[in-house]
Amino acid sequence: MKNRTCILISHNVSLTIKQADYVVVMTKGKVKAQGTVDELIAADVFDAEVLKSIADSQFASTVVPSEDSSTDERNVEVNEIEQQQTSKGKLISEETKSDGSVSREVYATYFKYFATKSNLLLFLFFTIGCQVSSVVETWWVRVWTLNSGQNSLAVTTMSSLIHEASSFSVSSLFVKAQTPDWWFTPIIHSPVSANILTVSHSPLYYLVIYCLIGLFYSAMSSIKGFVTLHCGLVASGKMFEDLLARVLGANLRFFDSTPVGRLTNRFSKDVASLDQQISSQMNFFFSVLFTSITIILVICVITPSFILFGIIIAVAYYTIGTFYLTLSRDLKRFSSIAKSPIYQHYTETLTGITTIRAYGDERRFLVQNLNYIDASNRPYFYTWVCNRWLAFRTDVLGSSIVSLAAVMCLVYVGKIDAGLAGISLSFATSFNSCAIWILRMYAELEMGMNSVERIKEYIETPPLEPPAEVPENEPAPSWPEHGAIEVSNLALRYAPTLPRVIEDVSFEVKAGEKVGIVGRTGAGKSTIISSFFRFVDPDAGFIKIDGIDICSIGLRRLRQSLNIIPQDPTLFTGSIRTNLDMFDEYADLQLFETLRRVNLITAEDYQLLIDSNERR
Structure with a gap:
C-alpha cells in the first residue's frame, strides 16, 4: 500500500x-x-x-x-x-520466551509431578548401585588378572571350562584353604608383594563371580530405567490433565487473545517431549553424571596427585559447558516459538481454503508456509553446529585426562600394581565420552524442561471462569420458570485493560415476550447475548432472570438452564440424540416432540414413533 x-x-x-x-x-x-x-x-x-x-x-x-x-x-x-x-487494545500479543537457565521453580514443578520422595530415593539407590557394581566388576577383573599372572598366565580353553563345570558345586566357590591376602592389601603407597595371592582358584571361579556381578549390574540398571520411565509417564499424564483442565476452564478472553497454533503446540510438541524425552534424558544424565564422578574418584584413589589436575579439568569443562548451554538453551526456546506460526498458518489456510482457491492465491500461502518452516529449522541447524563445537573441545580435554592418568601411573611405579594401573587407564579412557554426554544430556534436559516451562505457563497463567457450582446459591430445579429478564445499568468490557463496549444499558423483558435486539455491526448485540451466559461478566450493573442475579449462581446451572442457537451452528460427532440431549436428561418422546415442534418431523411421523414406542 x-x-x-x-x-x-x-x-x-x-x-x-x-x-x-x-x-x-x-x-x-x-x-x-x-x-x-x-x-x-x-x-x-x-x-x-x-x-x-x-x-x-x-x-x-x-x-x-x-x-x-x-x-x-x-x-x-x-x-x-x-x-x-x-x-493497548491489541488482541493477540507476541509469544514470549524465558531467558537464561531454567528456573528452580520449573524443576520443582516437574519433580512435584514426577515422583514421591520414596521413588526418588529408589532412583538414587539403583543409580549408586549401578556405579558400585561397575567398579566392583573392574576390580574383580584385576583380581582375576593377578591370579592368572601368578599361574604363569595359563590359557583357559573351552574344554577346560566344561570339565570344571561338570564337577562344579556352589560350595566350592567359597570354601578355601585360607583367606587370600588381596582383600586386605592396601591400595595406596604399598609396595607390590610377590605373595599377593596365597590361594589359587580355577578360571571358572572368577568367571562365575564375574557373571554374577554383571547380572547384578543389569538388574540394577533395568530396575532404575523402569522406575524412571514409570515416574516420567505418571508426571506427563498428571501435567497433561492439569493443562487440559486449565485450558478448558479458561475464560473467553484467553481464547480470543491466544492463537490456536500456540495451544496446538503445547498439546502436541511440548506434551510429546514430556512423554518421550524428559524421563529418558534424566535417566541418562544422572547415569553419566554418577559415572563421571565415580571415574574421578577411582583415579584419585589410585593416584592421589591427580586431584589437582582434576580440579583444573573440572573448571575447563564447566567453562565450555557454560558457553554451550547458554546458546543451546536459547536455540531450543527459539525452536519452540517458531513452531507455533506453522500450526497457526496451517489452521488459517484450512479455514479459508475456499477463498484462497477462488482468488487463485495458493502460491502466496505456499511460500508463507515454506518461510515458516525455514524459520523453524534454523535453530535446529545451529543446535547441531553447537554440538560439533562442543565435541571438538571435549575430545581435547578427554585426551588430556588419559595422558595425565598415564603419567600418574608412571609416577606411582612401585606403589601400585599393573591391575590398578589398568583400572585407572581404562576409567580415564571412558571419561571423555561420559563428560561430553554430561554436557549434552544436561543441555537436552534443559531443552526438555523448556517444554515443562511452557506447559507450566499455561497451567498457571490463563484466568479461570467463575466457579461451576455455588451450592449456597443453587436455584430451584425448575428455574427459570417464567423467563422474566431484568437488566439494570449494565456495563461490559472484554478485559480489565480495555474500554467498555456496553455502557449503562437497562431494559426489562416480561415472561413470554419475544424481543429482538437491533443495531449496526459492532453495536454490541452479540455481547449482550453472551453476557447472559457469563462469557463476559458485568463490569457494572446486573442481570436477573426470574429475580435471581445470574452472577450469584454457578456457571453449570446457568448454562444448562439457557439455550442458544449460534450464528454458525455446530454439530458434534454422534447421533441426533447426543446433540439434542448431551447430558441424557430427557426421554425419547420428549425429543421427538421437540423435533415436531420445529417441523423437523411431521405429525404423522411423530404419531408413528409414539405407537412404536407403546408397542415396545
Missing part, C-alpha cells in the same frame, strides 16, 4: 482515524463534515472517545523529553511510550 491511496470505510472511528490523512464523516447517507483530523477536531465533530484516541496517538508520536536528558534516555522513553500505545 506504500504510495497508494486507501479509502477505508468504518463505523469504528476511534480505531481507524489515528492514521488517516483526510476524513469524511457521513450521517444518514450524507456528508456531515470533511477535512483533516485537526480541522474536524476544531469543528467539534468527534465524541469524547474518539478525541481521547486521537490524543493518545498524537502524544505517543510527539513526546519530547527535557533538554537535559541524554539521547539514550530519550530513546528509551519514546520506545516505552510507543510500546504502551501499541499494546
